[in-house]
Amino acid sequence: MYNIILLNEVDSTNNYANHLIMSEAAEEGTVVLTRYQKMGRGYATNAWESAAGKNLLASIIFYPHFLPAKDQFMLSKVVSLGLYDFASKETADVKIKWPNDLLVDNKKLAGILIENSVKGPNLESVVAGIGINLNQTVFLSDAPNPVSLKQFTGKEYDVQEVCKTVTERVFSWYEELRKGNYSKIDLAYINQLYRHEEWTLFKKGDDRFEARILGIGEFGQLITEDRSNRIRTFMFKEVEMIL
Ligand code: BTN
Numbered sequence: 001m002y003n004i005i006l007l008n009e010v011d012s013t014n015n016y017a018n019h020l021i022m023s024e025a026a027e028e029g030t031v032v033l034t035r036y037q038k039m040g041r042g043y044a045t046n047a048w049e050s051a052a053g054k055n056l057l058a059s060i061i062f063y064p065h066f067l068p069a070k071d072q073f074m075l076s077k078v079v080s081l082g083l084y085d086f087a088s089k090e091t092a093d094v095k096i097k098w099p100n101d102l103l104v105d106n107k108k109l110a111g112i113l114i115e116n117s118v119k120g121p122n123l124e125s126v127v128a129g130i131g132i133n134l135n136q137t138v139f140l141s142d143a144p145n146p147v148s149l150k151q152f153t154g155k156e157y158d159v160q161e162v163c164k165t166v167t168e169r170v171f172s173w174y175e176e177l178r179k180g181n182y183s184k185i186d187l188a189y190i191n192q193l194y195r196h197e198e199w200t201l202f203k204k205g206d207d208r209f210e211a212r213i214l215g216i217g218e219f220g221q222l223i224t225e226d227r228s229n230r231i232r233t234f235m236f237k238e239v240e241m242i243l
Contacts, residue, residue, distance in 0.1 A: 001171065003031065005033065012038075013058055013059035013129060014059045014129040031059070032058060042143075049141040049146070053159070055136055058129070060130070063126075064178075065119075067122060069122060072123060074185060076099060079100065080100045081169075082169040082172070082173050083102050083169075083170070087109060095195075107146065109132065112131075113129035135150045135157055135159075136150075190215060190216065193216070199212050200212060202240065211224035220236070
């Protein structure tokens with residue numbers, strides 16, 4: 001069902017997975033796992049910090065030819081839910097922060113970097129890069145509020161075991177997507193959404209405002225209502241939540 005390629009060191013597992021796709025050398029369910037990334041990538045131009053051998057650094061390859069490109073945020077939900085299933089068995093207070101960060105106790109446990117390619121109206125291939133902080137207890141970069149599972153549970157995690165569990169959980173939600181069970185996925189995602197329906201401080205450029213999250217639009221946009229009952233919709237990274 002899936003196949004894990006373990007690398008000692010690589011620039012970025014997402015880059016490696018993209019090369020496998022380009023050279024038609026990987027089936028769906030191929031997972032690239034590494035101990036260390038020399039150039040781990042976060043969203044936009046951010047780097048992703050991870051000490052060697054401590055954390056999960058992996059990229060999963062999908063060929064979701066059945067999925068219309070306009071529904072690509074569904075796959076982002078699927079991956080977030082897979083990570084949520086794993087983390088919430090280990091510790092309490094796990095939440096999914098829109099669009100796809102995992103928070104525990106308001107701190108960042110995991111990030112996801114999804115890269116898509118589209119062919120005609122549907123998705124052709126997707127690389128879902130996953131970074132979960134497992135055993136690292138000191139973080140050097142200025143990334144906001146990083147935290148690891150070990151800091152909550154005191155346990156030492158076997159990275160390869162976690163990789164298998166997370167991949168299984170992600171593919172279980174992917175099957176729901178393949179079956180077209182959008183509403184089941186939407187409901188699970190909204191139930192775990194960080195600050196859903198709570199008053200929250202947001203930042204958009206120099207503007208700061210209070211709003212509550214009403215829900216997620218059909219293309220994955222954040223739908224909010226502010227103090228003057230104005231409904232505002234935001235695309236990814238157009239707005240930032242102030243934690
Ligand atoms: C974020 O900024 O929150 C996304 C972080 C994604 C990090 C993971 S680690 C494995 C994969 N390879 C990368 O270079 N990035 C992703």
